[in-house]
Amino acid sequence: MLPPSPQPPATSSTPLPPIHLRSSANKSYNVPLPRSNKPRRRFYHLIGADATPAKLSSSSSPSLSPSSNTAAESPSSDATLLSLLRQRKTEEAYELYSRFRHIPSPTCLSRLLAQLAYQRSPTALSRAQSLVRRLRDARLLHRLDANSLGLLAAAAAKSGAASYALSLIRSMLRSGYLPHVKSWSAVVSALSSNTDPDGSTDALRLFDSVLRQIATADSPLTINSRPDTAAFNAALNAASNLGDTALFAQLFDKMPAFEAKPDVLTYNILIKLYARAERKDLLVFVLERIIRSGLVPCITTFHSLVAAYIGLCDLPTAEKLVQSMREGRRDICHLLRTETSKILTTSNEEEPGSILNKLAAIAGDEPPPLLPKTYKPDTRIYTTLMKGYMMAGRADDVVSMVSAMWREPDPSSHPDIVTYTTAITALTNAGAMDRARHLLDEMSQYGVTANRVTYNVLLKGYCAQLQLDKAKALMRSMAEDAGIEPDVFSYNILIDGSILVDDSASALAFFNEMRERGIPPSQVSYTTLMKAFALSGQHILAHKVFDEMEKDKRVKVDQVAFNMLVEGYCRLGLIEEAKRIVERMKEKGFSPDVATYGSLANGIAMARKPGEALLLWNEVKDRCAAGDVDGGGGGGRGFRPDEGLLDALADVCVRAAFFKKALEIVACMEEYGIAPNKTKYKRIYVEMHSRMFTSKHASPARQARRSERKRAAEAFKFWLGLPNSYYGSEWRLEPIMEAD
Known part of the structure; x- marks a missing residue:
C-alpha cells in the first residue's frame, strides 16, 4: 500500500526533464501495485519476445566497470544499504549507494527510490531522477517495482514537475502496469491545475488511458487503480478548464459505476463550469443540489459563487451574497433565486433539455432550502469582491473594503498581502500613486509584510505615470529597507518605463545592472530592450541585442x-x-x-x-x-x-x-x-491626382494605355463620392477627357 502523503515541500526551481521508459510491443504484464503481504513484482523491461527477467539481469545489462561484463552485485554492501534503508536513514543510504560501482539488488533500489520520493524535497527528487536515469542507461529499469515508480510520479507531480510525472505514468501504462490511483490521480490533478489548456488535455488523455487499461485488465488486478472521487474531481476540473460541457457530463455520469460519490469539491468545480458557460442563472441550483444531497457547503463553495458572479460582470449579486453572509443569513438560496428568476425563465424556454440544466438538477417547484449553518466571509471572499470593484473602476470602494475588513472581529477576515496588493493595484490603475504608496506604508504598521509582487505593482504604476525617478527610488527602498531583491520582472518594468520616457540609455543601464546582479534576462527583457533601440532608430544596437538573445541558451528567440x-x-x-x-x-x-x-x-x-x-x-x-x-x-x-x-x-x-x-x-x-478613412483618401486624391488625364495633347496611343488606369481612377472617385463618369454632375473638379 502507498504510505500516507507527507506535507508538500517548496516547489523545485529546476523542473525534471521527461523520461521515457522502453517497452516491448510483443508482450506486456498487467501488474497491480504490490500489497504489504505479497512479494513485490518487478518493473520488467523486455528486450525481445523471449526475454525473461533472469536473462535481462545477467546478459542484457551493459558493463558498469572495466573489470566486469555484467552488473555484479556485492551481497555485503547491499545488506548494509538495506539495513540503512530499514532504519529510514535515507541520506546515509544514498551516500552509500552513490559510492557503489555496481547496481544494488532490486529490493534496495525500489526501497531507496520510494524513500527519496517520500521526502519530496528538490534534492531528493533530483537524486531519484539520477537513480532512474542510471538504471535506464544500464537497461535495468526492470529492477524497480511499480510501487516505487508510482510514488516518484506522485511526488514529482506535487512538486511541480508534472511533465516528468506524466512520462513516468505513461511508461508504466505502456508496459502493462496499472499504477495506484493515488499515483496517477496526483498527476491528473497537477496537470488540470495548470492554466495551460494543453495541461488539461493531457490530464483527460491520461484519465482515459487508465480507464481503458482497467477495462481490459482482470478485475482483481484493478482494485487499487480504480478511480475514486478525487481522481474524478481532477478530470472534471480539466473538463471545466476546457469548457467541455458534454465531456464533463460524461465523466459525472461515470462516477456511480466506480462507486465514486460526488463531494463538495465536485460541485465547486461544477460552479466553475457554469461560470465558463456564462450560465449564472443556474449557479444557485448547484448550491441547492449540494444541500439536498446531504452535503455541507464549505467556504470555498461561497468563494466560487462570488468569483463566478464577478467573472460574469454581476457585481450587485456578488455584493448581496457577501452582505447576506455577513448578516448570518441562512436563506441565501432564496436570495439568489430572486436575483436570477428572470434569467432562469428565459434560459429554460430556450434550452429546456440542456446538459447544464440536467447537471444543476433544477427544482423549480420546490422551495429553496436553508443552509445547514451560517458562514462568515473570509479574507479570500472579501479580496475577490475587491477585485470586482477594481474591474469596475471603483478604487475608492476597494480602499474602503480594506478598512472594513480590519473592523471585522474574526481574524480570518482581516486583510492579508493579497488584499493589500489588490488595493494597491486598483489605485495604480487609477493613477493615484500617492495613495498607493500610503497603503504600502500602512501595511508595515499593521504587520503585513509586503512581497516582491507588491513592489512590482508600484513600480509599474510609477512607470505608467512617467515617474521614472520615483520608480528608481522605490527600487532602492525595496532592496535596502525591505530586504527584497528585485527580480527579472522588476527590471523588465523599469526597462519598459525607460522606453515610455524615450530613454534608451537608461533601458540599457537597467539591463546591464540586472545581469551584473546575476539575474538572467528573460525573453521579455531582450525584446523590451530591442524595442527601446528600435523606437529610437538605433537598429544596429537592436540587432546586437538580438544576437545576444540567440546566444543565450536560457531563452528562445x-x-x-x-x-x-x-x-x-x-x-x-x-x-x-x-x-x-x-x-x-x-x-x-x-x-x-x-x-x-x-x-x-x-x-x-x-x-x-x-x-x-x-x-x-x-x-x-x-x-x-x-x-x-x-x-x-x-x-x-x-x-x-x-x-x-x-x-x-x-x-x-x-x-x-x-x-x-x-x-x-x-x-x-x-x-x-x-x-x-475616406476623408484622408479624398484629400490625397485632390492634392495629388485631381489633374490626372486632363492633357488634351496626349497621343491616341498614350490615351489607350491610360484607359484601364482611368477606369480604375473613376471607380475610386465614385467610391470617394467625387464627380466621376459613373455618376454625372454639373460640378466638375477638372474637365474629363474621354478615353475614346
Missing part, C-alpha cells in the same frame, strides 16, 4: 523578437534589410504575422516604394483568402489583417495612383469591419 528587429529597420526605411530578417524568420519556422506586415507596410511608405507595397498586398491577400494561420505569434488563430496594416497599404497605393489595388484594399477593410 520568438516571434516578438523578430518583429522588433523588423520594426527597427522599417522605421528607417531599410526595407531590404527588413526583408532579409523576414526570410530568416521563415527559416526558423515563424510565419509573418500582422505585426510583421504592419512594420513592412510602414517602412515601405517611408521608403516610398509603391512596387514593394503591391508585392506585400498580394501576399497579405493570399493569406486572407487561404485562411492562413499565424505561424509564430498567432497562437493558432486565423490570419486577420488589422486597420493599421490595411490603411498603410491603401495610403501607399492611393499616393502612387494604384487605384485598382486601393479599391481591393478598402474592400478588404470593409469585409473585416474596418471603416476606411
Whole structure:
C-alpha cells in the first residue's frame, strides 16, 4: 500500500526533464501495485519476445566497470544499504549507494527510490531522477517495482514537475502496469491545475488511458487503480478548464459505476463550469443540489459563487451574497433565486433539455432550502469582491473594503498581502500613486509584510505615470529597507518605463545592472530592450541585442523578437534589410504575422516604394483568402489583417495612383469591419491626382494605355463620392477627357 502523503515541500526551481521508459510491443504484464503481504513484482523491461527477467539481469545489462561484463552485485554492501534503508536513514543510504560501482539488488533500489520520493524535497527528487536515469542507461529499469515508480510520479507531480510525472505514468501504462490511483490521480490533478489548456488535455488523455487499461485488465488486478472521487474531481476540473460541457457530463455520469460519490469539491468545480458557460442563472441550483444531497457547503463553495458572479460582470449579486453572509443569513438560496428568476425563465424556454440544466438538477417547484449553518466571509471572499470593484473602476470602494475588513472581529477576515496588493493595484490603475504608496506604508504598521509582487505593482504604476525617478527610488527602498531583491520582472518594468520616457540609455543601464546582479534576462527583457533601440532608430544596437538573445541558451528567440528587429529597420526605411530578417524568420519556422506586415507596410511608405507595397498586398491577400494561420505569434488563430496594416497599404497605393489595388484594399477593410478613412483618401486624391488625364495633347496611343488606369481612377472617385463618369454632375473638379 502507498504510505500516507507527507506535507508538500517548496516547489523545485529546476523542473525534471521527461523520461521515457522502453517497452516491448510483443508482450506486456498487467501488474497491480504490490500489497504489504505479497512479494513485490518487478518493473520488467523486455528486450525481445523471449526475454525473461533472469536473462535481462545477467546478459542484457551493459558493463558498469572495466573489470566486469555484467552488473555484479556485492551481497555485503547491499545488506548494509538495506539495513540503512530499514532504519529510514535515507541520506546515509544514498551516500552509500552513490559510492557503489555496481547496481544494488532490486529490493534496495525500489526501497531507496520510494524513500527519496517520500521526502519530496528538490534534492531528493533530483537524486531519484539520477537513480532512474542510471538504471535506464544500464537497461535495468526492470529492477524497480511499480510501487516505487508510482510514488516518484506522485511526488514529482506535487512538486511541480508534472511533465516528468506524466512520462513516468505513461511508461508504466505502456508496459502493462496499472499504477495506484493515488499515483496517477496526483498527476491528473497537477496537470488540470495548470492554466495551460494543453495541461488539461493531457490530464483527460491520461484519465482515459487508465480507464481503458482497467477495462481490459482482470478485475482483481484493478482494485487499487480504480478511480475514486478525487481522481474524478481532477478530470472534471480539466473538463471545466476546457469548457467541455458534454465531456464533463460524461465523466459525472461515470462516477456511480466506480462507486465514486460526488463531494463538495465536485460541485465547486461544477460552479466553475457554469461560470465558463456564462450560465449564472443556474449557479444557485448547484448550491441547492449540494444541500439536498446531504452535503455541507464549505467556504470555498461561497468563494466560487462570488468569483463566478464577478467573472460574469454581476457585481450587485456578488455584493448581496457577501452582505447576506455577513448578516448570518441562512436563506441565501432564496436570495439568489430572486436575483436570477428572470434569467432562469428565459434560459429554460430556450434550452429546456440542456446538459447544464440536467447537471444543476433544477427544482423549480420546490422551495429553496436553508443552509445547514451560517458562514462568515473570509479574507479570500472579501479580496475577490475587491477585485470586482477594481474591474469596475471603483478604487475608492476597494480602499474602503480594506478598512472594513480590519473592523471585522474574526481574524480570518482581516486583510492579508493579497488584499493589500489588490488595493494597491486598483489605485495604480487609477493613477493615484500617492495613495498607493500610503497603503504600502500602512501595511508595515499593521504587520503585513509586503512581497516582491507588491513592489512590482508600484513600480509599474510609477512607470505608467512617467515617474521614472520615483520608480528608481522605490527600487532602492525595496532592496535596502525591505530586504527584497528585485527580480527579472522588476527590471523588465523599469526597462519598459525607460522606453515610455524615450530613454534608451537608461533601458540599457537597467539591463546591464540586472545581469551584473546575476539575474538572467528573460525573453521579455531582450525584446523590451530591442524595442527601446528600435523606437529610437538605433537598429544596429537592436540587432546586437538580438544576437545576444540567440546566444543565450536560457531563452528562445520568438516571434516578438523578430518583429522588433523588423520594426527597427522599417522605421528607417531599410526595407531590404527588413526583408532579409523576414526570410530568416521563415527559416526558423515563424510565419509573418500582422505585426510583421504592419512594420513592412510602414517602412515601405517611408521608403516610398509603391512596387514593394503591391508585392506585400498580394501576399497579405493570399493569406486572407487561404485562411492562413499565424505561424509564430498567432497562437493558432486565423490570419486577420488589422486597420493599421490595411490603411498603410491603401495610403501607399492611393499616393502612387494604384487605384485598382486601393479599391481591393478598402474592400478588404470593409469585409473585416474596418471603416476606411475616406476623408484622408479624398484629400490625397485632390492634392495629388485631381489633374490626372486632363492633357488634351496626349497621343491616341498614350490615351489607350491610360484607359484601364482611368477606369480604375473613376471607380475610386465614385467610391470617394467625387464627380466621376459613373455618376454625372454639373460640378466638375477638372474637365474629363474621354478615353475614346
